[in-house]
Amino acid sequence: MAGTLDFSPDDRYNAFITTCSTAPFSGGALAGIAVAVKDNISTAGIETTCGSRILEGYIPPYDAYVVELLRREGAAIVGKTNMDEFGMGSTTETSAFGPTKNPVDPSRVPGGSSGGSAAAVAAGLVPMALGSDTGGSIRCPAAFCGVVGLKPTYGRVSRYGLIAYASSLEQVGPMARTVEDVSRLMSVIARYDPRDATMFDRPYDHRPSADIGGLRVGIPGEYFGEGVDPRVAKKVRDAIGVIEDLGASTVPVSIPGMRYALAAYYVICTAEASSNIARFDGVRYGPAVDTRKSWHEAYQDIRQEKLGPEVRRRVMLGTFALSAGYAGRYYAKALGARQKIRQDFERAFRDVDVIAGPTMPTVAFPLGERTDPVSMYLSDILTAPANLAGIPAISVPCGRVDGLPVGLQLMGRQFEEERIIDAAYAYEQGVKA
Template identity: 65%
Template sequence: MGSQYSFDHPDPHNAFITICHEAEYGEGPLSGIPVAVKDNISTAGIETTCGSNILKGYIPPYDAHVITLLRSAGAAIVGKTNMDEFGMGTTTETSAFGPTLNPADTTRAPGGSSGGSAAAVASGMVHMALGTDTGGSIRCPASFCGIVGLKPTYGRVSRYGLIAYANSMEQIGPLAGNVRDCALLYSVIAGHDPRDGTSLDLPAPAPLKPEIAGKRIGVPAEFFGEGVDPTVASVVQSGIDRLEGLGAEIISCSMPSMQYALAAYYVTSMSEASSNLGRYDGVRFGMAPDFVRLWHDAYSHIRKTGFGEEVRRRILLGSFALSAGYKGKYYAKAQAARQMVRNDFARLFETVDMLAGPTMPCVALPLGETSNPLSMYLADILTVPANLAGVPALSVPCGTAHTLPVGLQLIGKHGAEDEILSAALAFEEGSA
C-alpha cells in the first residue's frame, strides 16, 4: 500500500467535478505530488462524466494508460476536473456541472475545454494537471489562466482510455504553473502504447535545459491577422523580441492555408464527433432507457435530455457533413484543406526550427459572452492548425493585456517537444 495524500482544498472556481479527498500515492518522480485529471480520461473506480449528464454516474472499470503511468510515477490523483461537455467548447461553460471561473478574474471564463484543469493549477490547488487538446483545449486555458500547457505530437501520448471527441486530432497533454513542471509531467506520460493503434514509438524525452540561442523561429504574418486583439498582438510581439534578445533568429514568413484551417477543423471534428457519440444510446452507454417508450423514442429522449445544446449542435452538423450527397462537398474538401495545412508546416519547417505567435487572439472572455457559437468557434483560429497537422504546440505566459494573461505559442516540428520546451524554458528563465 502507498501513502495517503489528504486533499482538502476549497474549490471556489468550480475547477473539479469529483474530488478524491484521500488519494494514495507511491514512489517515483511524481511521488506525493497532487495531480488533477480532466474528466474525459478514464479512472478506475472514479466517476468519469466528460462534463455531461449522459455519463453522470459512469465509473470506468479500468485506468487510461496515462493514469497507469501517473500511478507508477507516484502521483496522487486528487480528482477529475470540469470541462466543456465532451470537450466541445472554448470556455468551460458548456459543462453540465456549471461553468469554471478563471482564477485571474472570476468574472471571466478560464478557456476550454480543459478549463477545470487550468483553473486548478492557476489557483494553486494542484501543481500540475492533465488536459486534452483537440483544437486548442490545453493551450487556450493555459493562455487565459496564465500557465503553461503543451499539446504533444499526435501519437506521442497514448489515447487508450480517453473518451473520444475527434480521434484524428485529440491528444492528452500536461498543464502546469511553469515549464519545468510541464516538462516533468510530459516525460511521465509520453511513450509508446501497443493498445493505441496511433501510438508512436519515439525516443524518451530528453532532460530539460534552456536552449534558444541560434534557433530559427518563424513568425507567420497570418498569426497576427484580422481578429487578433492589437494589445494582445503587441504583448506577444514583445515576447518574440525577447526571444530574439536571447539569441534566436526571427524570420518573417507566411502560412496561406490559415484561411482554410478553421473550417477544415470544424467540419472534421464535428463529423468525427457525430460518429463517436452514436454509442450513447442508453444501451451501450448513457442513461438507462425508459422501456415504456418505443426504442426510437427512448433513443431520441435519452440523447435530447442527456446531451447539452452545444453537443447536440455539433452532432447534427457533423451528421449533415457526412450525409449522402454532402460528404464530398464538406468532409472531403475539409480533408483536402487539412493536407494544405500539413504541407504549409512541412514547407516552413524546412527553413525554421519552430513557429511563434499568439496562442489566442484575445484575453479571457467574460462569462456568458460565447452564447453565440460562431464567436466561440472563431476564437480557435490560432490553435487548430497544429491539431490538423499533428505537430506539437505549447503556450507559455508572456505578459498581460487588459490586466489579463496572454500566452505565447511555440509550434514545433513533428516529435520536437524537447525543442519547444527548451525554448520555452529559456524564455521563462530569461537565459539562452
C-alpha cells in the same frame, strides 16, 4: 517514504467535478505530487462524466494508459476536472455541472475545454494537471489562466482510455505552472502503448535547457492578422524579442492555408463527433432509456434530455457533413484543406526550427459574453491549425493586458517537443532574470 496527501480543494472556481481521497504513495518520479485529471480521461473506480449528464454516474472499470503511468510514478490523483461537455467548447461554460471561473478574474471564462485543469493549476490547488486538446483545448485555457500547457505531437501520447470526441485530432497533454513541470509530466505520460494504433514509439525523456543560441524562429503574418487584439499581438512580439535577445533569430514565414483552417477543423471534428457520440444511447452508458418505447424513440428522448445544446449542435452538423450527397462537398474538401495546412507547416519548417505567435486572439472574456456559437468557434483560429497538422504546440504566459494573461504559442516539427519546450523554458527563465 510512504505517506498521504492532504487535499481539500477550494471549490469557489468550480474547477472539479469530482474529488478523490488519496491512497498512500511511495516512490516514482511524481511521488507525493497532486495531479488533477480532466473528466474525459478514464479512471478506474472514479466517476468519469465528460462534463455531461448522459455519463453521470459512469464509473470506468479501467484506467486510461496515462493514468496507469501517473499511478506507477506515485502521483496522487486528487480529482476529475470540469470541462466543456465532451470537449465541445472553448470556455468550459457548456459543462452540465456549471461553468468554471478563471482564478485570475472570476468574472471571466477560464478557456476550454480543459478549463477545470487550467483553473486548478492557476489557483494553486494542484501543481500539475492533465488536459486534452482537440483544437486548442489545452492551450486556450493555459493562455487565459496564465499557466503552461502542451499539446503533444499526434501519436506521442496514448489515447487509450480518452473518451473520444474527434479521434484524428485530439491528444492528452500536460499543464502546470512552469515549463519544467510540464516537461516533467510529459516524461511520465509519453510512453508507448500498443493498445493505441495511432501511437509511435517515441518516448520523451528531456530536461529543459535555456541554451537556444542559433534557434530559428518563424513568424507567420497570418497569426497577427485580422481578429487578433493589437495589445495581445504586441505582448507576443515583445516575448519573441526576448527569445531573440537570448540568441535566436527570427524569419518571416507564411501559412497560407490558415484561411481554410477553421472551416476544415469544424467539418472534421463535428463529423468525427457524430460517429463517436453515437455510442451514448442510454443502453450501455448513463441513465437507462424507457424500454417500453421503441429503440428509436428511447434513443431520441435520452439524447434530447441528457445531451446539452452544443453537443447536439455539433453532432447534427457532423451528421449533415457526412450525409449522402454532401460528404464530397464538405468532408472531402475539409480533408484536402487539412493536407494543405500540413504541407504549409512542412514547408515553413524547412527554414525554421520553431514557429511563434499568439495562443489566443484575445484575453479571457466575461462569462456569458459569447453565447453565439460562431463567435465561440472563432476563438480556435490560432490553435486549431496545429491539430490539423498533428504538430506539437505549447502555450507559455508572456505578460498581461488589462491584468489578464496573454499566451505565447510555440509550434514545432512532429516529435520535436524538446525544441519547443527549450524555447519556452528559455523565454520563461529570460523574463525571470
